[in-house]
Amino acid sequence: MDIHHRTAFVVGGTSGIGLGLARRLAAAGSTVVVGGRDTGRVDDLETVRVDVTDPDSVLRARDEVLTAHPDVDLLVTMAGVLLQEDLRDPAHAAAAETTVTVNLLGTMRVVDAFTPHFLARGDADVVTVSSGIAFLPFPLMPAYGASKAGVHAYTEALRPQLAGTGVRVTEIVPPAVATAGQERVNPAALPLDAYLDEALELLTQDPTPDEIVVAAAQHLRWAERDGTYAELLAARSKALAVLPGR
Template sequence: MKLTGNTIFIPGATSGIGLGLALRLADAGNMVIVAGRRSEKLADIAAEHPGIQAVRLDVSDPDDISRVAADVQQRFPDTNVLITMAGIMEAEDLHTADFLATAERAVTTNLLGTLRLVGAFTEFLQSKPDATIVTVSSGLAFVPLVPTATYSATKAAIHSFTESLRFQLADTSVGVLELVPPAVQTDLMPGQAEADWAMPLTDFLDEVVRLLPDATDEILVERVGFLRHAEARGTYSDTLVQLASTVH
């Protein structure tokens, strides 16, 4: 993916990795459109960063995805990059069926939200000579975090879906990348923004921006390697136990 001269739509970019990446990409010379559920946060971003456009979008609502996708494609016809950043992460206790409400929220937002966004943009992006879809999975797609079982499962599904999407779109102008973050110091989970087991956000963004121009499939910062390659290295079981005992 070229690092400048794009028009980029990023649902889920009102905080954390999404907002950080949006700001880096805007500074690199791209038109960036961010989307999220919180109108007040969107207004703040647009006011503080005049070059960034903001639209309200609830990715858990399929009708909202259809409406916003049509609006973005009409108002920003040069859009050639979609980054499906929106996601939620909540702990679950699987001892009873009480976890199902949490699990359903994760599936609706993380998995169905991504699939619906891709569905809303794939045909449109194929009309562009140089387009990219970037999905966002997680190191937990490869070794799950036990307390967030469904989050981990949705990210594993995103990884698998992205592999198929890349192969199916290989005969088009649309490249497909998968961003695979490790734990990063954001507010995704309580206490994570200050946790020493999470990667500083600035360091993560620095490495992603450096890797992005040459990426052809997965965008892997060095710190996610112990998760991404655990099975191949024969360390899967130990890593699973380590995560379960370290991250609370």
């Protein structure tokens, strides 16, 4: 994928991996707009407020971006939340609903909003962001894994649906990356810059891989194939000890 001199909209780009990626795209010579609910945290890139839980907000953001930048040809959609849940407590349903609405429905809404524009262009890239947890669940965050597995499945369907239109579809599959406090709870979390270095090296290959899976995510992505799934899931389940009564 060419990341130079593109016009990109990065939804979920006001913090974490999204902001890091947006800054890398800008440094490569692309025009970049970042979208999110808290745009005040970004003062070095153009911002547009968008709440992916609100379909009208997504459409307003699309219209604002395309009015200012009618040549948008790269969409990255990665708005997400990461919430713990205790499945023995029915009150977890609120966190589950929020997670699915932001992570999965939010992805669908953003992609849907820009698909007509991209089809009319006949040359564009859509980048979705799932997670290694889509392929090997982290039981402390069950809806997060389910939502990201949904993003993966949706991306796998989107790619053939758009085949032949000139709209390419790529999925980024991150492992734990040291943002949003991950470095405090997971010593294995990759430093953000190291992650971006490796991910962008893969993303800029020609041809672009369908999935961007850095080395630290390979054991998650291929656990079932490699016969390590049960062992790794058992190890990850130890984190449930933080829940009440466990």
